[in-house]
Amino acid sequence: MNIRKKLTLASLLMILLPIAVSVMLCVMVLFFHGSENLNRLEELYDNDNGLLNVQTILYNYQNQILTYEPVEEIIEAETGNTESNDAWENWDEDDWDDDDEEEEVDYNALLQEEIRRQNSAFGGVVRELTNIGYYYEIYYDHVVLASDLPEDAAEKITDIAGEGYEKLASFAVADGNSSAVKRSYILEEGTLSILAYCENYVGSSSSSQVIRDILSILGLFVAVLVVSIVISIFILTRWLSSGMKKSLNQLSEGVRQVQDGNLSYRIGSKKKDELGKACQEFDEMTEYLENSVREREKYEEAKKQLLAGISHDLRTPLTSIKAYVEGLRDGIANTEEKKRRYYDAIRTRTEDLAELIDNLSLFSRFDRGEYHYSMERIDFGGFVNSFFKEHEIEFKNNRLSLVKTVWERKNLFIQGDRQQLKRVLGNLIDNTIKYREKPESVVTAALYTADGRLYLELSDDGPGVPEEERDKIFDTFFRGDKARQNPGNGSGLGLSIVKEIMKGHGGSIRAEEGVGGKGLKFVMEFPLDRDEDDR
Incomplete structure (x- = not known):
């Protein structure tokens, strides 16, 4: 991620x-x-204009309501009892017995007592009804004890409860936003009724x-x-x-490891995010740097070998030329026959020097990519046959026999430079002749196609090359142990030139073990050049 x-x-x-x-x-x-x-919510939304709340309040305060005991004098005064009033008005002090203690009636004290009793019995109910937005009216035997009903409440209650609702002991009705609840309580000496009325129920408590x-x-x-x-x-x-x-x-x-010169250090991150990718790219960078350093070291080593090889290959013929010249100067060659042999040897060594210089110049042009090939469409099978036929006498003089095994003949066209392809074949044959251990040798040739590529194999029956040296024989001035024993056999540039020419033709060359585990086999690979009909 x-x-x-x-x-x-x-x-x-x-x-x-x-x-x-x-x-x-x-x-x-x-x-x-x-x-x-949830119960509160249910009460809030299922309670019909608070009727359930009012009935619950009246039920919960029932015991407190039933404790109410009216002050009879106040109730009688409120009901307008004339007999009682006349008795109080016509009362005379002479009517008291002389033995009775004279006592005055304190109406204010009686009223305060009535108020106290009402507050004790109805205070909680009144507060609860007021909290939920209800008006109330409390009366005892048709005597109104407390009320805050609006003036038009009776008419509205009649509309929703019907005519004569005053005579009903209990009811609970609602119509739209208006509702009315009445409940009566039977006391010892009368009936107490509480009427609750609401125009727009709010349900503030719940x-x-x-x-x-x-x-x-x-x-x-x-x-x-x-x-x-x-x-x-x-x-x-x-x-x-x-x-x-x-x-x-x-x-x-x-980074610290690279700074210390450890280019083989790898993070090895397996993460898929950007930082993991950065770690992987870091590993790729260090691998590239490590390979670059190795290539540079390899190049430096090849450069040293090149200089050593050039010095060696120049020194060898020059030493011979110097020796022959000194022999002529000192009179060692005292006959015409000896002089002729000395002159021929000097000419041969001079030709070797010229060939070495030409090869160095040619290899340098190949290596820098400055050589321009004269490419043309070539029937490669016919070209190889012509080359072998042209050098038939030379092969015979060098006791070299050519044997063809597999040899295809059709559609073997490539794009190639005839002169440089002859150089390739000539260098490979010369390599066989120079490093053979027997006076006679056999070269086996095979020409075939596979997977759209053209292959030419040349195998000899010589001493062969150890496996660890087969890739190195194409390096400049490389000589194996056997070549070092006879350094005059070659300059060390022949196979290097062959490799560069093959690269210039889009092909490749490799060295393998010879047929039957003997000798050395060169395998050349070329891209086929097919025309429209062949395709």
């Missing part, structure tokens, strides 16, 4: 995880402690409690959400930083 995807995932998790945790916790709270809140419950849950949700966000940020930040920190430390260590 790349860093961009990790950051996207971390951002989503920072949002989703806290929300999920908060929701789960709130659900758990509601599951274990939410029945009361709704307020529900709002408080909702706010509590929201507060809990927000608190858990904040804590979850902080924890998520901490965990996800460590998750992101740990992976990046490891890769950065690996890169830092890799």
Whole structure:
């Protein structure tokens, strides 16, 4: 996973995880402690204009209501009892017995006592009804004890409860937003009735409690959400930083190793993100640098060998020429026959020097890519046959026999430079003759095609080349152990030139073990040149 995807995932998790945790916790709270809140909601939405609330209030305060005991004097005064009033008005002090203690009636004290009794019996009911938006009226045997009904309440109650609702002991009715509830209580000396009326029910008590419950849950949700966000940020930040920190430390260590010259150091990261890719590219860079250093060292070594080979191959004929010249000067060659042999030897060594210089010049042009091939379409099978036929006498003089095994004859066309291809074949045959150990040798040739490529194999029956040296024989001035024993046999440039010519033709050459495990086999590979009909 790349860093961009990790950051996207971390951002989503920072949002989703806290929300999920908060929701789960709130659900758990509601599951274990939410029945009361759900009941309140049910009451809030299923209660018909608060009728259930009013009836519940009247029921809950029933015992308190039944404790009411009216002050008879006040009740009688409120009911307009004339007999009682006349008795009080016509009372004379002479009517008291002399033995009775004279006592005055304190109406204010009686009124205060009545108020106290009403507050004790009805105070809680009145508060609860007022809290939920209901008006009330309390009366005892048709005497109104307390009321806050609006002036038009009686008419509206009649509309929803019907005519004569005053005579009903109990009812609970609702119509639209208006509702009325009445309940009567039988006391020892009379009947107490409570009428509750509401025009627009609000349900403030339940709704307020529900709002408080909702706010509590929201507060809990927000608190858990904040804590979850902080924890998520901490965990996800460590998750992101740990992976990046490891890769950065690996890169830092890799840079230090390269600075110390250890180009073989590899991080070996398997990560798929950008930093993992950077580590892999670092490994590719160090591998490239290591290969470059090896190539440079190899080039330097080849350069040293080249200089040593040039020095050796120049010194050998020059030493011979110097010796023959000194022999002529000192009179060692004292006959015409000896002088002729000395002159012929000097000419031969001079020709060797000229050939060496020509080969060096040619190889240098090949190596720098400055040689321009004269390419043409060549029937390679016919070309090779012509080459062998042209050199038939030379092969015979050098006791070399040619044997053909597989030899295809059709559609063997390539793009090639005839002169340089002759040089390739000539150098390979010369290599066989120079390094053979027997006076006679046999060269086996095979020409065939495979996978759209043309192959020419030349195998000899000579001493062969050890496997570890087969790739090196194409290097400039390389000589194996057997070649070093007889350095006059070659300059060390012949096979190097062959390799460069094959590269210039888009082909290749390699050395393998000879037929039957004896000798050396050269395998040349060329790209076929097919015309439209062949394709």
